[in-house]
Amino acid sequence: MLSFTFSHPTELVFGIDSVNQVGELTKNLGKKVLLHYGKASIKKSGLYDVVIKSLTEAGLEVVELGGVQANPIFSLVQEGIELCKSEQIEVVLAVGGGSVMDSAKAIAAGVYVEKDYWSYFMKRGDVQKALPIGVVSTLPATGSETSPSSVITNTEVQHKRSINSKQILPKFAIVDPSYHTTLPAYQTACGISDILSHLIERYFTHTTHVDFTDRLLEASFQTLLINGPLVMMNPQDLNARSEIAFASLVAHNGLLGSGREEDWASHRIEHELSNYYDIAHGAGLAIIMPHWMRYVYKENPARFEQFARRVFKIDLAFDRQEETVLAGIDAYEQFLQDLLLPTTLTEAGILDDRFEEMADNSFVDRGHTVGNFKKLNKADVMNIFRLSK
């Protein structure tokens, strides 16, 4: 196990009706709030009205900025920053999915950046300060509620990149699973794929003696394998929704990667897919992840065998390691297919071949390899795109 430091300052407020606390929690952070949200979902579900009522009852002054799109864009972030400055906003409140939360985080930090904010996303500047952020999460997927990241697409330069800083960790995160029941099946499935991917990025490591986090990761996998099908069959199943929501937070709050080297190649490869094409992050990961697995398993077959045996209960004889490994990967891919997710680019309607351009783009300003389980160069990234066809 590696040495590590873990701390987490976000107050997590979880459960049915927890959203009623949003006014009081926000009030602790400031009097004038930027309410940031997406397109139509929170108005349709009635969540918008509940939030406005709670904020008003707490005596807060509210300025609104809606319209965040899936895979959020930098131009709206810039608009939000200007609004915060002109309205002298004291706290930013995100109500929505990962895209809304990420956009809110980027706005909160951008208020304190004098010039060339995009260079921070290209790792040429460190976030030093941000307005306090609160979130009401409507989609269990990204873990943005308790992650120090904000992933934004700059359509002018066609880059999807992140800032990462403790400064943008939300002060509080409200997760009320009753508002997850309005999610379309496709978004629910994309969320499950993203959560599983956050576990996988941590599970496949060369760090040894990480039994404790292995077991926590395996318990998290099991929770999703059991509760994923339950919510797909019955979207109103609040018990299953709650299990998935809790798992989504722990999957990406940093705890499960503590003491071990993590990978993250698949995320970086996927971010080029959702940068170039109109595809949900979780769907892009459903395509990339099984192909990444088949491409890299020979680096450490024993770890893949462990995944197959413990997570998917593949029970072949011990002298049939490679068959076991491949059966485990197939079982993972089949699970994604059972969620009705695409597992090839063709199934996702991506028929052209911009693999070289995407691979080049992913390395701009970032060295020559990606990932740790197998260090992938540009040719490897292109091979994974080709295998994903």
Ligand code: NZQ
């Ligand atoms: O815009 P609205 O109308 O709100 O609709 C959204 C959107 O169309 C809808 N939705 C959300 N909650 C709903 C709902 N519809 C009905 N009922 C609800 N309760 O779902 C659609 C997708 O929402 P979005 O926020 O885009 O999805 P997600 O949460 O998957 O976020 C994806 C973004 O997060 C980034 C991804 O790259 C992508 O840009 N990530 C952020 C991370 C982080 N900050 O730590 C880590 C992740 O790995 C990821 O990269």
Ligand code: ZN
């Ligand atoms: Zn992700």
